[in-house]
Structure formats: structure tokens, C-alpha cells
Amino acid sequence: MSGAPREWRGRAIVRGRASGPALPSRTAFSFLGDADIRSGAVVGEMSDLRGQSVTGKVLIVPATRGSAGAWRFLYQLKQHNTHPVAIVTDDLPDPSVVQGAILSEVPIVSGMAKQLAAEVAAGAMLEVDGDEGTVRLL
Amino acid sequence: MELSDHDRALLDGRDGPVPRQAMEALIQLGEAFDAPDMVDIGYAHVHAGMAMYLGDVELMEDLAGKGAQMRVPVSTNIANADMGNWQDTHAPEGLARLQQRAEQAHKAMGSANCFTCTPYWAGHWPTWNMHIASIESGVTIFANSVLGAKSNRDGFFAVYAGITGRYPRFGLHLDSKRKATHRAVVEAKPEGTTDFTALGYAIGAEVTNGIPWIGGLAARPDLDELDALGVGMATSGGVAMFILPGVTPPYTEDSEAAPENLPSLTIRDADVRRIYDEFCTGAAEDFDIVHLGCPHASFEEMKHYAALLDGRKVRDGIELWVTTNRHVRQMAADAGLLGPILAAGAKVIADTCPISCHFARTCSPDPTLGVVPPQLRTIVVDSAKQARYVRDMIHCPTLLTSTERAVESAVSGRFVPRF
Known part of the structure; x- marks a missing residue:
């Protein structure tokens, strides 16, 4: 992939750094209902990730779907050790998702999900830097 | 983000590790949403610490153990078991004991332990122009739309607002965001709180995250109906505020109408009826x-239940649950209202409700608690909010009807539909 950008710059939302394989999606994600707490498997019928696991992944989604309870489910994924290690979005995520991510120490960068989903393959190793607002291909 | 001397002092650890942690988190949240500064919080309705969620009670114990104290008046949200009488709901004792640990943690932090989704019926009544934080979407919409306080739909960070007395100025804390986005014309003629939950549910489904300007209601809804209207909207959509002229401060009845160019929706009786149809899935x-009491019943609703049940008997094999908060239950006891309700064979349950108790299948509690959600056939409910979450969290059919008909159903053993 010579010539492809190896670093993308977006907006830092939740601090911290984490790396893992890319899990790109083109559908909005709801933490209340789309992921099974116990397994990390995506079970939501509206998600194109249905059947895959968010555990240990860099979850790349255009947006989060609204629910005031999202923070609790993201925190439950963390408690069950089934959480994504980082989240990348296009739109600003819901305040509840941001609260859950701060509580769970899951970095979030926004403003680049579509570009990233187009330019990296599923499973490519990424490092997300929630302090700088960058994603790097490892 | 501009910080006050108070904010900076907390950030520097003047008041210990928890206020520092809370302030750091609030700053991060504020920066994510471009908040220019923080507002003073006058009241917070906060997370209980929930025994059905792994490690969740421990979150509150961690704060209390580090010496956290609430800086502003704080009430606690609904919990996963009736901490005084879990036997009535057949909850495992281990779950109730774990839930009681959250009660102790909050007591140590100075929270007013009401464990309810309707803290206003327990006396927590924030007023016009007060910035508040609330974890419960029903409290948020009641505060914004009926009381004139200012609140976002919040999550765990309402606890941080309680501990610091501060919150980043974004969302509905900005006057510029407290404007109608839709005009909702009500042609339906709602009667009773269940109809109002269904009316709200129909509006919320259309408006999603917007702020509806509501016109067309024949009379000013009473407080229970306003509560029901709000929770309906907050359940089907992400609505955090409605504007009902004559009710919502500072709009008077002769306020100028909503701006002409707003998207408009009309809610007719058929639209309300469709919500009942959607949630009548059981035999x-x-x-x-x-179940009666979603959201948690007010004293007035307890009076209504007592009158409906006076001299009646719940049919064998059926449980009639009345859920309210512990303070309203005490008020009802003092007023002699529990007698007729209990004599009819109904249960009066505090701190929790069907969707918040060990019935939920979407939770994954500590396996050692021995929580096994029971196999339920159908729950009769008198609230569109309860119906929605019975479906989504208990995965059980529902039958939605009015309060009066729900009581008739419990007595006769045969469901009495609203329509």
C-alpha cells in the first residue's frame, strides 16, 4: 500500500492510547443492544458488524446511535473484558458514549471514520491516540 | 475551556482524589462538546450503583471509600431490588444484599436515598433556571419542561456533578439550545396517564432528538399527566425537553406560536391507539x-390505586405490583392508603420495578448472586415506557391498557383492553 497515508488526523475526544485490529463499519452503532456484554459479539440487526466481535478491536463507526444508557453498556463491556480498545467515529459521539469511554478508559477520536474505513482493511493493526486525535497504521 | 478558581482548586486536588477525578472527567466531557466553561449545579439525580450490573455497585463504593461527599443536594436513581423487602419480588437475597451496599455508599456520601425514577414525588423539586444533572431521562424532561430547570440527558457523570457542584455548559445548559425544533399538534383526546404516555411516545417517535412545541391539548394536564407525557417522549425518542405554553417556563398560555417554518406533526386518536396496539402482544x-406505577407512582396515584382496589381481590395466580419510591410509600402508609391495596392482595414495591429488577435479561450480573430471570408469560402494564422496556429488556410480551382497566384485568383474570 505504498503512497497510502499511514497516519490520519481527527479530533481528540477521549484521552488515552490503545492499539488493536481495525473493525470498520458503515452503520451507526448502539452500545445499548448492538453488542452482547458477555461475549462482545455484535448482535444488533441494524449493524453491518453482526456476527463479529468488538473485543480488543479498534471499532470504526460513522456515528453512535442515541441512548442515555450507552455509558453503562460500554462500562459493562469493560467489566467483562469484552470491550473495544478504542473507538473512531465521524460524527461526535453521544455524550453518554463519551462518559462511558472516559469511565472505561477507551480512547475516542472522531472526524475520520469514513476515510479510515475506506483506506484500511479489516484486521489492519491501528494505534489510536486520543490525546493527539490521531490514528496510525502500525 | 475557561475554569473558575473553584474548578482549578478541585483539579489541583485541594478536596482530595475524587473531586479531582470528577473535575478531570467533566473537563474532558466539556472539551469534547466545545463547552466554553462550567455552570453551577443546584441539584443532581444520580446513579444508584446497580446490583444487576457487574462491578457497578463497586463504582459507588470506590467513590465513597475515597471519602467523596456530595457538594449539592443529590437524590438517587432507581435500583435493582427493593432493599427493605426483596422477598415480595422473589429476588435472590444476594442481589438485595449487594444493592444495600450501594445504599450504604450513598449514605456515606450524603445522598438523599430515594432510589426512584420520580425523585420529584419524594420532594426533590428543582426550580426555574437552576442547572441540574440527571441520569434519568424522565427526570431530565420533567425538569426542563415542567419545572424550568436546565438539564441534559446524562449518564454516570451526574455523580461527578453532585461531587463538584459543576457541569460543562453544553446542550440544554445553553439557552440557545432550548428552542422548539418541531410543532406537534395534538388532535387526540388523551384521558388518564396511560394515554399521556402513549401520546408522548407517538410524539417522541417523530421528533427523535428534537424539542416539540405542543399545541392543541384541550386542558392543562395535571402533574401526573405531564410526567407521563414526558417519559413517553423520552422513551421512544431522545427528547429531553418539550414546550407546552402555559406550563413550560417561561412560556405563558398566550405566548406567540412556535415559529412558522418548523416541521409539523399531527397526533390523532388513531396514532395514540397504534401505540396500544404495538404493545398488546400477549394473550x-x-x-x-x-404492573402499576411507571414511572414510580405519586401520592395522588397511590390514592387512585387505593380507591380502585378498595374491597376488591386480585385473582389467584396473578400478581399485582404497585411500584413507587420509599418516601411515597411511607406517605401512603401514613394516609391509610396501603391498607386497601394490600388487602386486595397487591404488592407495594419500592426502589425498583419490573424492568429494573432481576427480570432483565440484558444484564450480566456477578454469577455468584444466583440471578435467574423467571420465565414470564405476559406483563399487563399501564405505561408505554414500561411496555417498551419489558419488550426490550425482559423479552416478554406485554398488554398495555389504562390504569383502571389494568386493575380490572388483575381482579377478573381477563385482560381488559383500552380500545
Whole structure:
């Protein structure tokens, strides 16, 4: 992939750094209902990730779907050790998702999900830097 | 983000590790949403610490153990078991004991322990122009739309607002965001709180995250109906505020109408009826539980239930649950209202409700608690909010009807539909 950008710059939302394989999606994600707490498997019928696991992944989604309870489910994924290690979005995520991510120490960068989903393959190793607002291909 | 001397002092650890942690988190949240500064919080309705969620009670114990104290008046949200009488709901004792640990943690932090989704009926009544934080979406919409306080739909960070007395100025803390986005014309003629939950549910489904300007209601809804209207909207959509002229401060009845160019929707009786149809999925003679009190019943609603049940008897094999908060239960006891309710064979349950108790299948509690959600056939409910979450969290059919007909259903053993 010579010539492809190896670093993308977006907006830092939740601090911290984490790396893992890319899990790109083109559908909005709801933490209340789309992921099974116990397994990390995506079970939501509206998600194109249905059947895959968010555990240990860099979850790349255009947006989060609204629910005031999202923070609790993201925190439950963390408690069950089934959480994504980082989240990348296009739109600003819901305040509840941001609260859950701060509580769970899951970095979030926004403003680049579509570009990233187009330019990296599923499973490519990424490092997300929630302090700088960058994603790097490892 | 501009910080006050107070904010900076907390950030520097003047008041210990928890206020510092809370301030750091609030700053991060504020920066994510471009908040220019923080506002003073006058009241917070906060997370209980929930025994059905792994490690969740421990979150509150961690704060209390580090010496956290609430800086502003704080009430606690609904919990996963009746901490004084879990036997009535057949909850495992281990779950109730774990839930009681959250009660102790909050007590140590100075929270007013009401464990309810309707803290206003327990006396927590924030007023016009007060910035507040609330974890419960029903409290948020009641505060914004009826009381004139200012609140976002919040999550765990309402606890941080309680501990610091501060919150980043974004969302509905900005006057510029407290403007109608839709005009909702109500042609329907709602009667009773269940109709108001269904009316709200129909509006919320259309408006999603917007702020509806509501016109067309024939009379000013009473407080229970306003509560029901709000929770309906907050359940089907992400609505955090409605504007009902004559009710919502500072709009008077003769306020100028909503701006002409707003998207408009009309809610007719058929639209309200459609919500009942959506949540009548169970068989009419095959229900195990009839539930009243979503959101948690007010004192006035307890009076209504007592009158409906006076001299009646709940049919064998059916449980009639009345859920309210512990303070309203005490008020009802003092007023002699529990007698007729209990004599009819109904249960009066505090701190929790069907969707918040060990019935939920979407939770993954500590396996050692021995929580096994029971196999339920159908729950009869008198609230569109309860119906929605019975479906989504308990995965059980529902039968939605009015309060009066729900009581008739419990007595006769045969479901009495609203329509």
C-alpha cells in the first residue's frame, strides 16, 4: 500500500492510547443492544458488524446511535473484558458514549471514520491516540 | 475551556482524589462538546450503583471509600431490588444484599436515598433556571419542561456533578439550545396517564432528538399527566425537553406560536391507539403480572390505586405490583392508603420495578448472586415506557391498557383492553 497515508488526523475526544485490529463499519452503532456484554459479539440487526466481535478491536463507526444508557453498556463491556480498545467515529459521539469511554478508559477520536474505513482493511493493526486525535497504521 | 478558581482548586486536588477525578472527567466531557466553561449545579439525580450490573455497585463504593461527599443536594436513581423487602419480588437475597451496599455508599456520601425514577414525588423539586444533572431521562424532561430547570440527558457523570457542584455548559445548559425544533399538534383526546404516555411516545417517535412545541391539548394536564407525557417522549425518542405554553417556563398560555417554518406533526386518536396496539402482544387470558406505577407512582396515584382496589381481590395466580419510591410509600402508609391495596392482595414495591429488577435479561450480573430471570408469560402494564422496556429488556410480551382497566384485568383474570 505504498503512497497510502499511514497516519490520519481527527479530533481528540477521549484521552488515552490503545492499539488493536481495525473493525470498520458503515452503520451507526448502539452500545445499548448492538453488542452482547458477555461475549462482545455484535448482535444488533441494524449493524453491518453482526456476527463479529468488538473485543480488543479498534471499532470504526460513522456515528453512535442515541441512548442515555450507552455509558453503562460500554462500562459493562469493560467489566467483562469484552470491550473495544478504542473507538473512531465521524460524527461526535453521544455524550453518554463519551462518559462511558472516559469511565472505561477507551480512547475516542472522531472526524475520520469514513476515510479510515475506506483506506484500511479489516484486521489492519491501528494505534489510536486520543490525546493527539490521531490514528496510525502500525 | 475557561475554569473558575473553584474548578482549578478541585483539579489541583485541594478536596482530595475524587473531586479531582470528577473535575478531570467533566473537563474532558466539556472539551469534547466545545463547552466554553462550567455552570453551577443546584441539584443532581444520580446513579444508584446497580446490583444487576457487574462491578457497578463497586463504582459507588470506590467513590465513597475515597471519602467523596456530595457538594449539592443529590437524590438517587432507581435500583435493582427493593432493599427493605426483596422477598415480595422473589429476588435472590444476594442481589438485595449487594444493592444495600450501594445504599450504604450513598449514605456515606450524603445522598438523599430515594432510589426512584420520580425523585420529584419524594420532594426533590428543582426550580426555574437552576442547572441540574440527571441520569434519568424522565427526570431530565420533567425538569426542563415542567419545572424550568436546565438539564441534559446524562449518564454516570451526574455523580461527578453532585461531587463538584459543576457541569460543562453544553446542550440544554445553553439557552440557545432550548428552542422548539418541531410543532406537534395534538388532535387526540388523551384521558388518564396511560394515554399521556402513549401520546408522548407517538410524539417522541417523530421528533427523535428534537424539542416539540405542543399545541392543541384541550386542558392543562395535571402533574401526573405531564410526567407521563414526558417519559413517553423520552422513551421512544431522545427528547429531553418539550414546550407546552402555559406550563413550560417561561412560556405563558398566550405566548406567540412556535415559529412558522418548523416541521409539523399531527397526533390523532388513531396514532395514540397504534401505540396500544404495538404493545398488546400477549394473550388476553395468559398473564402473570399486572404492573402499576411507571414511572414510580405519586401520592395522588397511590390514592387512585387505593380507591380502585378498595374491597376488591386480585385473582389467584396473578400478581399485582404497585411500584413507587420509599418516601411515597411511607406517605401512603401514613394516609391509610396501603391498607386497601394490600388487602386486595397487591404488592407495594419500592426502589425498583419490573424492568429494573432481576427480570432483565440484558444484564450480566456477578454469577455468584444466583440471578435467574423467571420465565414470564405476559406483563399487563399501564405505561408505554414500561411496555417498551419489558419488550426490550425482559423479552416478554406485554398488554398495555389504562390504569383502571389494568386493575380490572388483575381482579377478573381477563385482560381488559383500552380500545
